[in-house]
Amino acid sequence: MIDSGVAPAASGADVATDVAISIDGLTRRYGEVTAVRQLNLEVYRGEIFGLLGPNGAGKTTTILTLLGLTEPTSGRVRVLGMDPTREAIKIKRQVGYVPDAVGFYPTLTGRQNLRYTARLNGLTDVEDEIDRLLEQVGLTHAADARTSTYSRGMLQRLGIADALVKRPSVMILDEPTISIDPEGVQRILRLIRELRDEHGMTVLLSSHLLYQVQEICDRVGIFVKGRLVAVGSVEELSRRLSGGRTVMEVGVAGDVEAAVRVLDELDGVREVEREGDLLLVDCADEACETLAGALVRAGHTLLHLRRRSSHLDEIYQRYFHEKTE
Numbered sequence: 001m002i003d004s005g006v007a008p009a010a011s012g013a014d015v016a017t018d019v020a021i022s023i024d025g026l027t028r029r030y031g032e033v034t035a036v037r038q039l040n041l042e043v044y045r046g047e048i049f050g051l052l053g054p055n056g057a058g059k060t061t062t063i064l065t066l067l068g069l070t071e072p073t074s075g076r077v078r079v080l081g082m083d084p085t086r087e088a089i090k091i092k093r094q095v096g097y098v099p100d101a102v103g104f105y106p107t108l109t110g111r112q113n114l115r116y117t118a119r120l121n122g123l124t125d126v127e128d129e130i131d132r133l134l135e136q137v138g139l140t141h142a143a144d145a146r147t148s149t150y151s152r153g154m155l156q157r158l159g160i161a162d163a164l165v166k167r168p169s170v171m172i173l174d175e176p177t178i179s180i181d182p183e184g185v186q187r188i189l190r191l192i193r194e195l196r197d198e199h200g201m202t203v204l205l206s207s208h209l210l211y212q213v214q215e216i217c218d219r220v221g222i223f224v225k226g227r228l229v230a231v232g233s234v235e236e237l238s239r240r241l242s243g244g245r246t247v248m249e250v251g252v253a254g255d256v257e258a259a260v261r262v263l264d265e266l267d268g269v270r271e272v273e274r275e276g277d278l279l280l281v282d283c284a285d286e287a288c289e290t291l292a293g294a295l296v297r298a299g300h301t302l303l304h305l306r307r308r309s310s311h312l313d314e315i316y317q318r319y320f321h322e323k324t325e
């Protein structure tokens with residue numbers, strides 16, 4: 001059994017100023033299907049949090065509950081301290097939402113659609129902001145074309161600009177880059193990171209694209225069949241799975257075989273393997289700190305020393321299989 005690190009949310013946690021989203025015992029059933037089961041989760045202000053999980057795991061249902069677009073069967077949800085069921089309109093003003101399939105008025109241009117959203121939100125004097133957003137999502141060239149001529153990826157980019165027009169303090173994105181080309185993805189990820197760094201925006205995104213999530217998210221939650229089976233940073237989850245063992249990458253100048261002999265002798269070192277110019281040292285967590293000193297004392301010059309953590313896809317597969325077997 002893998003320790004999931006999933007603890008119930010503290011009661012009344014949403015009143016604390018550092019929590020943007022709090023979910024406490026959320027269950028959502030559709031007839032016989034339980035889409036989300038006893039979910040407890042907190043997303044902190046200024047955090048980028050990734051929801052991961054296979055099709056049908058319950059990610060979209062959770063997001064719709066946060067936006068007041070569907071009601072919990074039981075449990076309690078708060079967004080910026082507000083109850084989405086009762087204050088959906090207020091939440092809509094402060095939360096930008098990018099659904100997986102974005103719809104716009106097809107006969108209006110991208111720019112006109114953004115203007116329309118701004119007006120709906122009571123914002124005036126937004127022309128410069130709209131120009132900037134179109135540039136940030138890479139749509140300046142198509143700003144004055146009707147959205148009926150946009151590709152799916154272009155609509156998705158416009159969806160992100162549209163959610164940002166109202167200057168939200170929380171952004172919720174469902175598969176934000178699924179139709180966007182790799183170069184566009186890098187641009188969008190950079191933008192999300194900048195918005196967090198510069199404006200302290202809280203970001204919740206769902207994705208299947210694990211490398212992307214690994215690159216951008218501070219913490220991730222892994223969903224399987226309506227349950228959140230693990231929460232933490234990629235490094236924390238990786239450490240939890242490794243059961244107190246670590247792989248260290250070591251690079252030394254000169255006599256590599258002699259370095260292998262030094263490492264093999266150390267307490268807590270289980271195996272030393274070669275991978276190109278590097279040595280991979282499988283050792284107990286406590287042994288990691290002794291490697292560098294031992295090598296230097298034996299006269300080796302250390303060129304590289306780094307803890308190797310699991311990639312998110314490895315972590316995901318492990319938790320996924322644990323819960324479905």
Ligand SMILES: Nc1ncnc2c1ncn2[C@@H]1O[C@H](COP(=O)(O)OP(=O)(O)OP(=O)(O)O)[C@@H](O)[C@H]1O
Nearest residue numbers: 030033034035053054055056057058059060061062
């Ligand atoms: N309106 C609905 N009516 C009935 N069942 C639904 C409804 N919405 C979702 N479900 C079911 O709830 C479960 C969770 O669906 P949900 O869309 O939340 O998953 P997801 O993790 O977002 O999946 P995907 O990655 O495919 O978008 C699925 O079994 C789905 O069939």
